[in-house]
């Protein structure tokens with residue numbers, strides 16, 4: 001969006017509420033899940049239709065355009081998830097949609113768009129190159145170019161994620177991944193007035209919004225990253241303006257931390273996230289809060305990438321759980337164990353018993369207990 005236009009557009013919390021009313025007929029509320037080992041709630045947008053929150057903004061934009069009587073063809077550029085959301089929304093409303101995606105987009109995302117019947121054009125190596133081409137096509141053909149993030153209807157639609165989080169778990173801080181800034185802007189609009197802190201997450205070397213918020217709008221090619229969904233060179237102008245007012249902080253995550261978080265999510269929480277989907281949780285360990293919620297924004301990861309990560313990345317063992325001072329300790333295992341004494345492992349030094357307090361693992365388990 002042109003910076004001059006962006007400065008005139010108003011998006012508010014009531015636009016997010018209006019989006020919620022529009023979307024209710026089409027989309028279910030996604031689950032929130034407490035990830036105990038991370039000490040953080042997760043908003044599971046990987047379980048959203050098309051595997052990411054993006055369908056919210058795309059569908060809201062199409063429905064709002066219909067209300068305004070705007071029946072132009074819609075074209076959009078996307079790293080993949082916005083295109084999938086757009087394709088699904090257009091399919092549900094029975095209208096055509098054209099999407100331009102970079103050639104580097106994951107196969108699963110390209111296949112997802114084609115599955116819902118949208119036209120896919122692969123162009124350029126990055127999201128920003130695909131965007132420039134979509135802009136050209138829109139100008140030549142009179143299509144409506146719908147931004148993946150810098151659009152008031154898209155932002156309002158993404159904000160419904162925040163309303164659902166507030167209804168589910170009353171957070172004090174919400175962590176959101178940032179690419180162009182649409183999700184973070186919408187969630188902040190939805191939650192800021194309720195006193196919730198909003199913290200954005202970006203990847204090292206893929207931090208255009210963080211730099212823009214510090215006044216640096218220079219265009220730097222983003223580094224290669226597992227988080228293809230947030231690999232944006234030029235962040236939004238409308239989103240920058242909103243985030244300047246509403247965002248409390250941005251945490252920059254290292255690529256290795258992101259990979260480890262993605263693998264831990266899969267192995268410990270049984271949640272499949274894509275790179276950008278694991279980003280907010282990866283940032284969460286640097287953020288204090290009593291009721292933290294991280295948005296797991298998407299789960300569209302290529303099978304080969306996931307397989308490689310699961311076989312290559314060895315997460316560090318988690319820290320021992322801290323016990324709260326006033327928490328009641330469980331009864332000692334010896335007085336609770338209902339098994340006959342003969343079956344209990346001996347308690348000498350050779351066979352220390354695992355307890356919640358020590359967290360030791362007794363690999364030397366007596367034969368009779370394994371039978």
Ligand SMILES: Cc1ncc(COP(=O)(O)O)c(C=O)c1O
Nearest residue numbers: 081179180181182183229297298
């Ligand atoms: C899974 C996922 N998470 C986060 C983002 C970043 O969203 P935004 O561009 O609204 O900041 C994207 C963008 O495509 C995404 O696909």
